[in-house]
Amino acid sequence: MGDIIExxxxxxxxxxxxxxxxxxxxTTKAAAAVEVPAFMPRRTIGQMLRAELGFVPVLLTLLVIVxxxxxxxxxxxxxxxxxxxxxxxxxxxxxxGLGVIMVxxxxxxxxxxxxxxxxxxxxxxxxxxRHGVPGWLAILVGLLAGVVIGFINGFFVAIIxxxxxxxxxxxxxxxxxxxxxLLAGQATLIIYNAFILGIAGTAQSFLDNNVAIxxxxxxxxxxxAGLVFNYVRRKRAGLRTSSLLWLIGQIVIVAVLVxxxxxxxxxxxxxxxxxxxxxxxxxxxxxxxxxxxxxxxVYAVGGNSEAxxxxxxxxxxxxxxxxxxxxxxxxxxGIVLASRGTAVASQIDxxxxxxxxxxxxIGGVSLFGGRGSVWAIVPGVLIIGSLVNxxxxxxxxxxVSEMVEGVVLLIAVTVDALVRRAQxxxxx
Numbered sequence: 001m002g003d004i005i006e007x008x009x010x011x012x013x014x015x016x017x018x019x020x021x022x023x024x025x026x027t028t029k030a031a032a033a034v035e036v037p038a039f040m041p042r043r044t045i046g047q048m049l050r051a052e053l054g055f056v057p058v059l060l061t062l063l064v065i066v067x068x069x070x071x072x073x074x075x076x077x078x079x080x081x082x083x084x085x086x087x088x089x090x091x092x093x094x095x096x097g098l099g100v101i102m103v104x105x106x107x108x109x110x111x112x113x114x115x116x117x118x119x120x121x122x123x124x125x126x127x128x129x130r131h132g133v134p135g136w137l138a139i140l141v142g143l144l145a146g147v148v149i150g151f152i153n154g155f156f157v158a159i160i161x162x163x164x165x166x167x168x169x170x171x172x173x174x175x176x177x178x179x180x181x182l183l184a185g186q187a188t189l190i191i192y193n194a195f196i197l198g199i200a201g202t203a204q205s206f207l208d209n210n211v212a213i214x215x216x217x218x219x220x221x222x223x224x225a226g227l228v229f230n231y232v233r234r235k236r237a238g239l240r241t242s243s244l245l246w247l248i249g250q251i252v253i254v255a256v257l258v259x260x261x262x263x264x265x266x267x268x269x270x271x272x273x274x275x276x277x278x279x280x281x282x283x284x285x286x287x288x289x290x291x292x293x294x295x296x297x298v299y300a301v302g303g304n305s306e307a308x309x310x311x312x313x314x315x316x317x318x319x320x321x322x323x324x325x326x327x328x329x330x331x332x333x334g335i336v337l338a339s340r341g342t343a344v345a346s347q348i349d350x351x352x353x354x355x356x357x358x359x360x361x362i363g364g365v366s367l368f369g370g371r372g373s374v375w376a377i378v379p380g381v382l383i384i385g386s387l388v389n390x391x392x393x394x395x396x397x398x399x400v401s402e403m404v405e406g407v408v409l410l411i412a413v414t415v416d417a418l419v420r421r422a423q424x425x426x427x428x
Contacts, residue, residue, distance in 0.1 A: 057415075058364055058379040065383060069390035077390055080268040087265075088200065090385035091274035092117075092336040093352070097359040097377045098281055099329030102322040104360055105302045107369025108157065108164040112149075114353040115175035116327050117334030118344065120145045122179045124335055125344040128193040135195025139335055146331025147324055149175070154323030158316045164323075176348060183346050190343045199273055199339035206270035215276065216262050219283055224251045226290065274336045281329070285374045298322060303370030351402065358405060359384050362412040383408065 069077040076082060096113055103110045124142035127133040133141070149171070156167045183189060191197060198205060207215070227247055234241045265271045289295035300308040301318045309315045333356075338344045363380025365372030384405060391401045 058362065058376075058383070062379050062383050062386065065386050065390070069386065069393065073390065073393045076393055077386075080264050082389070082393070083264050084268045084272065086385055086389045087275045088272045088340065089389065090381045091200075091272065091278040092333040092340065093355050093359060093384070094278045094333075094377050094381040095274075095281060095336060096330050096333035096352070096356040097381055098278075098285060098374060099326035099333075100356050100360045101365050101372060101374055101377060102285075102298070102325045102329075103164070104357075104365045104367060105298050105369060105372060106319060106322055107302050107305075107367075108319070108322075109357075109367075110153065110164065110168045110323065110326050110330075111353065112153065112168040112171040112175060113326065113330040113356055114348050115172040115179070116146060116149050116330040117337065117352065118348050119149075119175045119179040119182075119334070120331035121334035121338035122182050122189070122344045124196065125189050125191050125338060126182055128196060129189060129191060135193040138193070139196065142335055143328060143331050146328040149331075150324035150327025151320060153327060154320035157323060158319035180346050183344075186346070188343050188345045191338060196335075196339050197342060200336050201339045201342045203269075205273045205339075207273065207276050209266050209270055212262055212265065212271040212276070215280075216258050219279060220251075220255050220258050222283060222287075223254055226286070227251060230290075274340070277332075277336070281332075282374055282377065289374055294318075294321070299370055301369075351405075354402075354405065354409070355381075355384050358409040358412070362408060367413060 066077065096117055100110065100113060120142040123145050124138045127141055128135055128138040153164075153167055153171055156162045157164045191201070227250060231241055231244075231247055262271065265275075289298065297308065297313045297318050300311070300313055301315050305315050308318075359377055359380035360372075361367060361380070362383055363372075363376030363378065365376045365380075387404055387408065388401050391404065
């Protein structure tokens with residue numbers, strides 16, 4: 001703490017001897033006065049730029065993109081119909097990207113997520129359409145397939161210690177072949193099961209307005225409670241905290257954004273089920289990653305796995321768990337995608353892997369592990385989705401869209417590397 005404490009309320013020698021004479025109670029108070037810093041020096045602009053801005057640069061980038069497309073499309077971009085379609089289009093990418101965050105926090109990578117997403121949706125579709133399995137059971141089997149696949153990936157990475165790049169690349173190829181085998185030469189399998197289509201493939205796949213308002217209020221309250229709890233805890237521990245004004249500002253901004261989004265959704269058809277599922281999963285994983293020992297262990301392993309091992313953390317178990325969660329979420333995203341498209345296909349979308357990883361990295365999750373928040377997927381996937389949607393409104397082809405996405409991803413990775421290098425120089 002020496003680098004952040006400029007002075008302490010340490011008693012003078014004569015005072016200290018007097019304190020000792022009065023017994024243990026006064027000594028304890030004096031010790032407490034020494035342990036808690038009385039002065040926090042003002043941070044420099046350089047320190048703020050390196051580590052304290054959080055999502056601000058990403059949000060500013062998103063704001064610029066939104067304003068640009070709103071102007072060039074003549075107001076069509078922010079219309080309720082387009083925003084509802086946009087959120088429906090990016091929800092499955094966001095769910096898969098949430099899984100990507102789990103492995104990125106370890107400093108690992110999973111290149112099999114696109115194949116896993118399509119494979120698990122194919123398993124679901126084959127069971128429901130060819131074998132007459134109930135929709136809910138077919139979905140459950142698809143999710144369980146994701147669990148098994150993730151466990152296998154994690155086993156090879158954590159126990160056999162094969163690099164995750166090789167393991168998941170090989171897995172991606174193998175799973176692509178397996179889904180072709182399951183489809184038995186059929187290029188497209190149409191889904192007719194009403195339960196599966198009800199997730200995202202029908203005109204009724206929207207939350208009731210009252211339910212949407214209640215759930216959104218719960219999310220805002222959880223966010224506010226988390227910020228306040230963290231602020232109070234750090235304050236009592238004598239650690240650096242943000243200003244109370246900034247704390248209130250964050251809560252107000254989130255409340256306004258969520259409230260505005262709910263109003264826009266309700267003005268069209270309501271909140272789509274996939275969007276509610278997406279943000280529900282984010283809230284769940286935010287609680288897991290910030291309020292449980294598992295979440296703290298994930299960050300510890302990603303920051304320094306050897307130090308985490310020496311501290312008694314089960315590094316192998318954490319790695320297997322994160323890869324399992326990644327594939328499970330990929331399976332969930334694939335099921336949502338299949339429901340929205342009302343079919344599964346033998347062809348894997350080549351941009352699905354790029355978009356999921358890019359959304360996490362652009363949102364601020366470090367490729368080097370140990371840094372990032374699950375909320376990073378929201379601005380990241382909004383940037384990716386807004387670029388694709390906006391360019392489509394301008395009648396630009398896939399070629400232009402992919403080139404723009406590639407440039408944005410390269411910029412995000414470059415910024416991440418520069419920030420990490422600056423933090424290493426300052427010992428953070």
